[in-house]
Amino acid sequence: MILIGELSLWVALLMAAWSATASFAGGYLRRDDLIASGERGVYATLAFVALASAGLWTAIITSDFSFKYVASFTSSNLPLVYKIAAFWGGQAGSMLFWCLILSGYAALAVFSTRTRNRELAPFVAGTLGVVSLFFLAATCFGANPYERLDWVPQDGRGMNPQLQNPGMAIHPPNLYLGYVATTVPFAFAIAALITRRLDGEWLAAVRRWALLSWFFLTVGITLGMWWAYVELGWGGYWAWDPVENASLLPWLTGTAFLHSIMIQEKRGMLRKWNVTLVATTFFLSIFGTFITRSGIIESVHSFAQSPVGNWFAGFLVVAIVATGILVSRRLKDLETTATLESMLSREAAFLYNNLVLMGIAFSVLWGTLFPIISEAVRGTKITVGPPFFNTVNIPLGLLLLGLTGVGPLIAWRRASMPNLKRQFAVPVASGLTTGAMLVALGMRDAYALVAYTLAGFVTGTIVQEFVKGTGARRRMHGEGVVVALGRLIARNRRRYGGYIVHMGIVVLFSAFAGLAFKTEHDVTLAPGEMFEVRDPYGHQWRFVSQGISRDAKLNRIITAIGLEATRDGKPVAIVTSEKRQHVDSRGFPTFEPSTEVGILESAQQDVYIVLAGVIADETAEIRISFNPLVWWVWFGGGIMAFGGLIVMWPSARRERTQSGYVAVMRSEAEIVAAAR
Amino acid sequence: MPTRREFLILAGGALVAARHALAQEGGTAAPASAGQGAAPLGATNVAMDPDSYLEVRRPPKPGATPRLTVAQRDELEHQIACACPCVLDVYTCRTTDFSCGISPAMHRDVLRLVEGGYTADEIIAAFVDRYGERILMAPRKRGFNLVGYVMPFAALGTGALLLTAMIRRWGRRGATALHDGVCELPVDVSAEELARVSAAVRDDNEDARA
Numbered sequence: 001m002i003l004i005g006e007l008s009l010w011v012a013l014l015m016a017a018w019s020a021t022a023s024f025a026g027g028y029l030r031r032d033d034l035i036a037s038g039e040r041g042v043y044a045t046l047a048f049v050a051l052a053s054a055g056l057w058t059a060i061i062t063s064d065f066s067f068k069y070v071a072s073f074t075s076s077n078l079p080l081v082y083k084i085a086a087f088w089g090g091q092a093g094s095m096l097f098w099c100l101i102l103s104g105y106a107a108l109a110v111f112s113t114r115t116r117n118r119e120l121a122p123f124v125a126g127t128l129g130v131v132s133l134f135f136l137a138a139t140c141f142g143a144n145p146y147e148r149l150d151w152v153p154q155d156g157r158g159m160n161p162q163l164q165n166p167g168m169a170i171h172p173p174n175l176y177l178g179y180v181a182t183t184v185p186f187a188f189a190i191a192a193l194i195t196r197r198l199d200g201e202w203l204a205a206v207r208r209w210a211l212l213s214w215f216f217l218t219v220g221i222t223l224g225m226w227w228a229y230v231e232l233g234w235g236g237y238w239a240w241d242p243v244e245n246a247s248l249l250p251w252l253t254g255t256a257f258l259h260s261i262m263i264q265e266k267r268g269m270l271r272k273w274n275v276t277l278v279a280t281t282f283f284l285s286i287f288g289t290f291i292t293r294s295g296i297i298e299s300v301h302s303f304a305q306s307p308v309g310n311w312f313a314g315f316l317v318v319a320i321v322a323t324g325i326l327v328s329r330r331l332k333d334l335e336t337t338a339t340l341e342s343m344l345s346r347e348a349a350f351l352y353n354n355l356v357l358m359g360i361a362f363s364v365l366w367g368t369l370f371p372i373i374s375e376a377v378r379g380t381k382i383t384v385g386p387p388f389f390n391t392v393n394i395p396l397g398l399l400l401l402g403l404t405g406v407g408p409l410i411a412w413r414r415a416s417m418p419n420l421k422r423q424f425a426v427p428v429a430s431g432l433t434t435g436a437m438l439v440a441l442g443m444r445d446a447y448a449l450v451a452y453t454l455a456g457f458v459t460g461t462i463v464q465e466f467v468k469g470t471g472a473r474r475r476m477h478g479e480g481v482v483v484a485l486g487r488l489i490a491r492n493r494r495r496y497g498g499y500i501v502h503m504g505i506v507v508l509f510s511a512f513a514g515l516a517f518k519t520e521h522d523v524t525l526a527p528g529e530m531f532e533v534r535d536p537y538g539h540q541w542r543f544v545s546q547g548i549s550r551d552a553k554l555n556r557i558i559t560a561i562g563l564e565a566t567r568d569g570k571p572v573a574i575v576t577s578e579k580r581q582h583v584d585s586r587g588f589p590t591f592e593p594s595t596e597v598g599i600l601e602s603a604q605q606d607v608y609i610v611l612a613g614v615i616a617d618e619t620a621e622i623r624i625s626f627n628p629l630v631w632w633v634w635f636g637g638g639i640m641a642f643g644g645l646i647v648m649w650p651s652a653r654r655e656r657t658q659s660g661y662v663a664v665m666r667s668e669a670e671i672v673a674a675a676r
Numbered sequence: 677m678p679t680r681r682e683f684l685i686l687a688g689g690a691l692v693a694a695r696h697a698l699a700q701e702g703g704t705a706a707p708a709s710a711g712q713g714a715a716p717l718g719a720t721n722v723a724m725d726p727d728s729y730l731e732v733r734r735p736p737k738p739g740a741t742p743r744l745t746v747a748q749r750d751e752l753e754h755q756i757a758c759a760c761p762c763v764l765d766v767y768t769c770r771t772t773d774f775s776c777g778i779s780p781a782m783h784r785d786v787l788r789l790v791e792g793g794y795t796a797d798e799i800i801a802a803f804v805d806r807y808g809e810r811i812l813m814a815p816r817k818r819g820f821n822l823v824g825y826v827m828p829f830a831a832l833g834t835g836a837l838l839l840t841a842m843i844r845r846w847g848r849r850g851a852t853a854l855h856d857g858v859c860e861l862p863v864d865v866s867a868e869e870l871a872r873v874s875a876a877v878r879d880d881n882e883d884a885r886a
Contacts, residue, residue, distance in 0.1 A: 363828030
């Protein structure tokens with residue numbers, strides 16, 4: 001199986017080259033036989049990449065240490081789940097994993113064009129083939145997981161302990177699923193540009209793909225934050241690390257696209273902008289990969305410095321230049337004659353939403369690259385860490401939160417003043433009441449107050465929308481509240497699913513603002529000693545050391561401290577924090593000790609306990625943090641993902657009649673046909 | 677795109693596979709005993725270069741007494757980057773996952789300077805003298821660094837101006853077209869068709885307001 005896998009990787013490379021060539025040739029020459037062959041090439045690429053992946057998994061699971069990759073990232077005593085995850089734990093394996101997802105998506109995209117978008121199909125297959133070809137070439141020649149060692153070590157190096165966490169097993173695949181999914185809309189955009197079919201057809205085809213990408217990026221980023229929080233032990237979930245930023249960038253532009261696509265669907269506007277956003281999102285996903293794999297910027301998350309970074313830099317430049325040329329040659333076709341009638345319209349609100357999202361994306365990109373820019377200009381190395389990003393992005397984030405509540409309140413085309421007053425009354429009152437209550441309760445942090453006031457405003461908007469919609473259904477159809485609400489969402493999934501996503505954003509921002517009240521305490525406790533402290537909510541906590549214990553388990557030696565925690569005199573729990581020394585199958589230490597955080601989780605706050613070290617006489621150095629509202633970060637991420645699922649949930653086969661002209665904007669031809 | 681049934685099958689399969697994989701975690705116990713040798717491939721969680729630590733030392737001020745509280749000292753350490761590759765600040769790094777030997781040493785330098793009577797600004801200046809500006813978690817707001825701070829807002833402001841100008845231009849164009857009695861459309865439609873689309877638009881807006 002391993003040998004078959006190794007050979008299959010090279011055959012997959014050839015298949016990708018053939019599918020790209022045959023598809024483009026077939027599309028330009030209008031030869032159906034070549035087009036069909038190109039499509040079959042896409043399916044064949046998937047089959048061979050799957051075989052190559054199966055071969056690598058086999059090598060990993062059977063601990064075949066003759067392969068450098070297996071020896072570098074696994075050991076024979078590594079638990080099976082992490083052996084499976086080791087597939088994407090290192091540079092070369094993750095490249096193959098990327099190829100697997102990409103070829104899977106490519107096959108799905110080509111399959112979806114067998115009855116629709118036939119004009120676009122060869123160029124979609126061709127573009128996907130080119131991207132697959134690049135990734136497979138980079139894998140074969142730049143970072144080949146099948147590279148063999150000159151000798152066979154007795155055991156492997158093992159997996160980095162920080163990666164031995166369920167979050168790490170799940171969150172990279174989600175991020176990859178999100179990153180890679182940006183390729184399909186890009187392929188459709190290129191196909192639309194080549195064929196000049198720049199109406200609504202390609203947009204209708206890519207919307208779900210863009211949503212799929214957004215969904216997986218959302219899930220991946222949230223899980224990544226959770227992993228960082230529970231595993232890295234520094235007490236936070238987002239450090240504005242370059243690799244974290246790299247995952248946020250395509251999410252931001254993808255979110256902008258999901259809003260601006262509505263303007264093109266409804267009004268036929270923003271054609272150039274939407275093409276630009278689709279391409280930018282794809283480029284940013286490649287750029288993120290470049291950052292992660294080139295070692296150009298220091299990050300704890302990045303793979304080791306590798307020449308494969310040069311491959312990505314080259315590909316990025318070629319892709320940007322080629323797309324730029326193609327777009328510039330189609331500018332006339334991308335012109336639109338539709339106009340925006342008023343600054344007070346939902347279209348305008350969406351445009352400002354796009355502006356802020358792009359502004360945040362720019363500031364994140366700028367901050368990520370500024371150390372390089374500074375070094376190039378001044379020759380001075382600088383660090384751009386959280387203080388910089390918080391200074392720049394908190395105001396922008398709050399602006400975005402505000403716009404989240406404004407957009408849904410404004411009518412399409414033109415809003416009248418009476419309409420605005422009617423729409424804004426409840427949300428504004430909700431926001432102001434929230435802010436006033438918090439001031440009365442003693443909150444003084446300016447950013448937090450603004451965040452919660454805006455959160456109250458946006459919540460007011462969302463609740464109002466649901467109440468009005470449900471009320472309308474009840475009046476029209478005589479349904480009960482629950483039935484009306486369910487059907488309201490089910491029959492208008494894009495709109496109400498979107499509102500659920502907005503609610504997730506509100507929850508997320510509220511949770512972020514909670515960190516303004518975080519407190520940390522460094523303590524040294526001998527067995528039996530205690531530490532008393534008041535938390536941000538005013539509760540009195542007592543932590544009593546239960547002493548140090550040592551144990552060997554699975555592939556690690558554990559040093560743990562137990563702290564008996566009581567709140568306001570009532571016992572809460574015994575919280576354990578560990579230091580783990582991972583060892584190989586012969587008992588030799590593999591990595592530096594790592595920390596397993598003890599977390600006492602609640603909706604109000606997390607009590608976050610880190611065993612920093614053990615000094616003489618079982619005396620432990622501990623950091624105890626009170627992290628308010630952290631649980632809501634995960635919950636908010638979950639709400640967003642749930643909302644995203646509702647929006648992209650496939651329709652039943654029947655063609656549902658959308659309200660107004662929405663349904664018929666798929667293509668101009670269809671509009672005319674529908675009107676007649 | 678997949679149908680609902682295909683979607684459910686795929687999602688269900690993925691969930692079952694993920695659950696099965698996670699359930700495996702505790703089931704593969706391997707003998708582990710305390711070993712003494714070095715890591716076979718010299719592995720560390722984060723590549724650590726002991727030479728990246730540079731001692732920051734200043735003579736204590738005459739009659740020195742600490743001028744910073746513990747909270748102020750911790751805040752100060754949040755502004756100083758650890759010299760290890762963790763990209764965290766000294767305060768955060770010294771008790772995190774990375775078993776860093778550098779942040780505790782930098783912490784000791786900070787303690788010594790605090791006890792020597794130095795202010796927060798003086799301590800930061802001492803670290804910058806020794807390591808260069810890269811030791812700060814964020815660049816100081818002066819000189820070329822100001823470009824870094826201003827650029828995102830400048831870009832946003834420029835974008836806002838451009839967008840506003842564009843929206844106004846669109847508005848004028850729309851008004852002119854309507855005034856001339858020729859409303860430009862992306863497709864060639866008759867007046868009757870236009871009326872039907874307009875009616876649909878009205879319905880949609882009313883539906884949105886409902």
